Amino acid sequence: MSEALPTLWFVLIAVLWAGYLFLEGFDLGVGMLMKLVYRTDSQRRVLLNTVGPVWDGNEVWLITAIGATFAAFPAWYASLLSSLYLPFTAVLLGLIFRAVAFEWRGKVDSPAWRNRWDWAIALGSLTAAAGIGAALALTTTGLPINANGDREGGPFAWFNGYALLGAAAVVLFCLVHAAAFLALKTEGGVRGTALRVVRRFLPFALLPMLAWALTVQVQGGTMLTALALVLAAGCAAASWRSARGNRDGRAFAALGAAMVLMVGSIFAAAFPVVLPSTLDPLFDLTVDSASSSPYTLGLMSIVAAFGLPLILAYQGWTYWVFRRRISERSIPAAHAVTPL
Numbered sequence: 001m002s003e004a005l006p007t008l009w010f011v012l013i014a015v016l017w018a019g020y021l022f023l024e025g026f027d028l029g030v031g032m033l034m035k036l037v038y039r040t041d042s043q044r045r046v047l048l049n050t051v052g053p054v055w056d057g058n059e060v061w062l063i064t065a066i067g068a069t070f071a072a073f074p075a076w077y078a079s080l081l082s083s084l085y086l087p088f089t090a091v092l093l094g095l096i097f098r099a100v101a102f103e104w105r106g107k108v109d110s111p112a113w114r115n116r117w118d119w120a121i122a123l124g125s126l127t128a129a130a131g132i133g134a135a136l137a138l139t140t141t142g143l144p145i146n147a148n149g150d151r152e153g154g155p156f157a158w159f160n161g162y163a164l165l166g167a168a169a170v171v172l173f174c175l176v177h178a179a180a181f182l183a184l185k186t187e188g189g190v191r192g193t194a195l196r197v198v199r200r201f202l203p204f205a206l207l208p209m210l211a212w213a214l215t216v217q218v219q220g221g222t223m224l225t226a227l228a229l230v231l232a233a234g235c236a237a238a239s240w241r242s243a244r245g246n247r248d249g250r251a252f253a254a255l256g257a258a259m260v261l262m263v264g265s266i267f268a269a270a271f272p273v274v275l276p277s278t279l280d281p282l283f284d285l286t287v288d289s290a291s292s293s294p295y296t297l298g299l300m301s302i303v304a305a306f307g308l309p310l311i312l313a314y315q316g317w318t319y320w321v322f323r324r325r326i327s328e329r330s331i332p333a334a335h336a337v338t339p340l
Contacts, residue, residue: 005297006287009072014267018260020061027051029178031125034118042328043190050185053322075290076274083143083151087131094127129174130167137166140216140266142276147283169209176205180255184248187327198243206236213262221269232261
């Protein structure tokens with residue numbers, strides 16, 4: 001049983017990353033769409049209200065994914081985060097600016113004030129999505145790490161075409177995923193615009209993620225991972241057809257399923273390597289060489305068996321409570337508040 005624990009936790013970490021991209025993906029995309037597509041203050045306030053009750057809960061998946069990596073695979077955590085110190089710092093700053101902007105945007109009734117915070121939300125969301133995409137792509141395609149797991153080269157030794165591919169994959173997925181979410185959560189003009197984004201851009205927005213998945217598939221895929229990619233393509237097609245038929249729930253769910261299948265294919269094709277070395281395959285970190293002790297993994301499994309269902313139940317309840325659609329009619333006019 002203890003021999004299977006590293007594999008179990010590799011699977012769980014892959015699930016956590018897929019869950020993060022599914023949930024945080026649409027609210028990062030909503031942040032970017034505030035400046036890319038929607039122009040009026042009332043429309044942007046609708047967007048903020050769709051993610052307002054859930055965005056901070058969605059970020060817990062990122063914390064949990066990185067925390068689980070630290071506890072279950074300390075060597076993977078140490079090599080990945082130290083090699084990608086700059087991208088992860090940028091992600092952290094982007095998330096901080098985004099969170100502050102959510103809270104401060106409505107504190108002053110001024111178009112200039114709101115515009116500055118709108119840019120903070122959009123750029124913070126873009127930075128976070130691009131940084132996470134680059135990191136995930138590099139952990140499956142490789143970094144210049146030596147036998148000790150240390151990065152060789154300067155602070156930008158990680159920067160290559162795979163990093164750009166991963167960044168583009170996650171950013172574009174977040175944008176179209178957010179549009180599908182807005183079509184499901186809003187009414188009126190906001191929903192109409194979101195549907196047009198999905199219908200026009202969904203087939204193209206998934207191409208970078210598909211290219212990333214195919215790259216890892218060529219390096220170490222199996223028939224099972226290839227089948228997952230075929231199913232992902234089918235889900236993407238179903239999402240596009242559903243959006244064209246105004247079936248919002250099906251479009252959102254099918255798009256999320258396409259992403260989960262592609263991410264699952266990527267991690268499964270990379271297994272058992274958790275971080276390849278571009279210097280020498282002998283320096284690769286694997287689930288066995290990078291994992292914690294069986295005792296640690298066993299204790300984590302017991303905690304996760306009780307804690308994870310509670311977290312899922314609470315987050316599911318939150319989405320159920322805030323399930324109703326929002327429109328511009330739901331948004332009161334902006335007004336100044338005089339402090340007492």
